[in-house]
Amino acid sequence: GQQVMQIPQYQHVQEGEDFTTYCNSSTTLSNIQWYKQRPGGHPVFLIQLVKSGEVKKQKRLTFQFGEAKKNSSLHITATQTTDVGTYFCAGAGGTSYGKLTFGQGTILTVHP
Amino acid sequence: DGGITQSPKYLFRKEGQNVTLSCEQNLNHDAMYWYRQDPGQGLRLIYYSQIVNDFQKGDIAEGYSVSREKKESFPLTVTSAQKNPTAFYLCASSPQLGRWTDTQYFGPGTRLTVL
Numbered sequence: 001g002q003q004v005m006q007i008p009q010y011q012h013v014q015e016g017e018d019f020t021t022y023c024n025s026s027t028t029l030s031n032i033q034w035y036k037q038r039p040g041g042h043p044v045f046l047i048q049l050v051k052s053g054e055v056k057k058q059k060r061l062t063f064q065f066g067e068a069k070k071n072s073s074l075h076i077t078a079t080q081t082t083d084v085g086t087y088f089c090a091g092a093g094g095t096s097y098g099k100l101t102f103g104q105g106t107i108l109t110v111h112p
Numbered sequence: 113d114g115g116i117t118q119s120p121k122y123l124f125r126k127e128g129q130n131v132t133l134s135c136e137q138n139l140n141h142d143a144m145y146w147y148r149q150d151p152g153q154g155l156r157l158i159y160y161s162q163i164v165n166d167f168q169k170g171d172i173a174e175g176y177s178v179s180r181e182k183k184e185s186f187p188l189t190v191t192s193a194q195k196n197p198t199a200f201y202l203c204a205s206s207p208q209l210g211r212w213t214d215t216q217y218f219g220p221g222t223r224l225t226v227l
Contacts (some may be wrong), residue, residue, distance in 0.1 A: 042202060047216060088154060088155065102155040104153060
């Protein structure tokens with residue numbers, strides 16, 4: 001079945017440093033979604049990428065979808081303590097019939 | 113105030129007991145999902161449903177059962193057959209199953225501990 005791998009599993013940064021998490025799918029995706037889960041909370045939708053090579057920005061967050069629609073990345077510029085949490089990518093497409101396949105998530109810790 | 117509710121937030125059970133986790137949504141969504149979250153393993157799909165009285169197994173359905181008697185409700189029963197039931201359980205919904213661009217809305221989760 002479809003697999004989505006996400007790295008790194010953990011990332012510790014000093015406040016102000018940049019952060020990137022990467023997502024790779026075993027199959028071509030129709031779209032990829034990103035979610036953020038604050039400590040003790042539940043996943044909350046951030047953004048969706050649909051087009052090959054698409055780049056979207058949300059303030060300090062930049063999301064990219066690969067040309068082959070099999071990989072994606074989330075980059076945070078100048079992290080803040082409010083960025084702490086777990087970031088998940090979730091792929092849709094192929095044989096998943098609209099279900100999302102989640103990556104393992106990257107746990108981000110920001111040290112003040 | 114629209115959204116998904118799960119209750120209770122924390123649940124403790126003795127080994128060998130069945131337990132039912134509640135999930136209710138008032139978003140008028142057709143599709144509902146149950147995920148299990150363990151440290152370092154992301155979200156794994158247990159069951160999903162696209163319509164009342166219909167549901168399908170996800171990737172880790174063994175030891176779990178569900179029902180969908182009403183559109184807004186999708187309770188999950190963790191049976192004694194589930195070998196390692198202690199986990200964080202998340203319920204989610206989306207407008208429609210099978211529509212690639214639909215996002216999922218998650219409830220606050222239930223943390224189940226089996227003693």
